């Protein structure tokens with residue numbers, strides 16, 4: 001029996017509340033307050049990075065959550081919940097969904113994504129798995145490994161997709177993802193206007209994740225400053 005994340009988020013907004021070390025708002029307390037604002041606005045769920053942030057947000061917002069852990073390893077470019085160790089730590093918080101990189105690139109310590117998925121299904125049968133994909137080939141990997149949710153998170157953030165944006169050409173790439181995916185699609189990555197979020201749902205996405213446009217004031221202020229230059 002899986003949890004009710006998919007029912008709770010259908011057609012709805014998920015707010016990503018993340019600030020890495022080095023970002024102005026890096027703080028679990030502040031991320032929890034961000035989640036409070038998202039909840040008051042009517043968001044259905046929160047996406048968050050790191051066990052401490054997830055726990056702070058769970059205590060504050062009591063909303064379903066997509067959890068992840070961004071960790072850099074020397075031997076791999078994969079940084080979103082890259083190994084079984086981070087998968088287990090994130091799932092142990094009790095968050096409804098664990099998200100991880102699904103880009104076909106080698107993982108740290110030679111770990112194999114298929115083995116990680118098998119192990120997660122054994123240890124956390126109620127937890128949903130979200131594939132953070134970058135391209136159609138990765139969506140097919142997510143299909144083959146039976147991920148519960150397919151996200152567009154990494155589109156534009158890998159060498160193969162550098163500079164691309166899911167909104168280009170009236171979401172041509174997103175339409176392709178929706179056609180290919182065998183599980184619900186969550187649009188994520190550079191959705192920076194309410195109209196774009198609405199379009200993602202109209203096109204058939206299950207839900208949409210918005211991060212920086214809501215929770216990264218440095219990014220938002222920079223947009224205004226640059227517009228006045």
Ligand SMILES: CC(=O)N[C@H](C=O)[C@@H](O)[C@H](O)[C@H](O)COP(=O)(O)O
Pocket residue numbers: 016018068153154157188189190191209210211212213
């Ligand atoms: C590529 C990557 O590492 N994305 C991360 C994934 O969790 C976050 O830094 C993003 O903020 C999130 O995906 C939401 O996207 P946006 O902030 O563009 O709305």
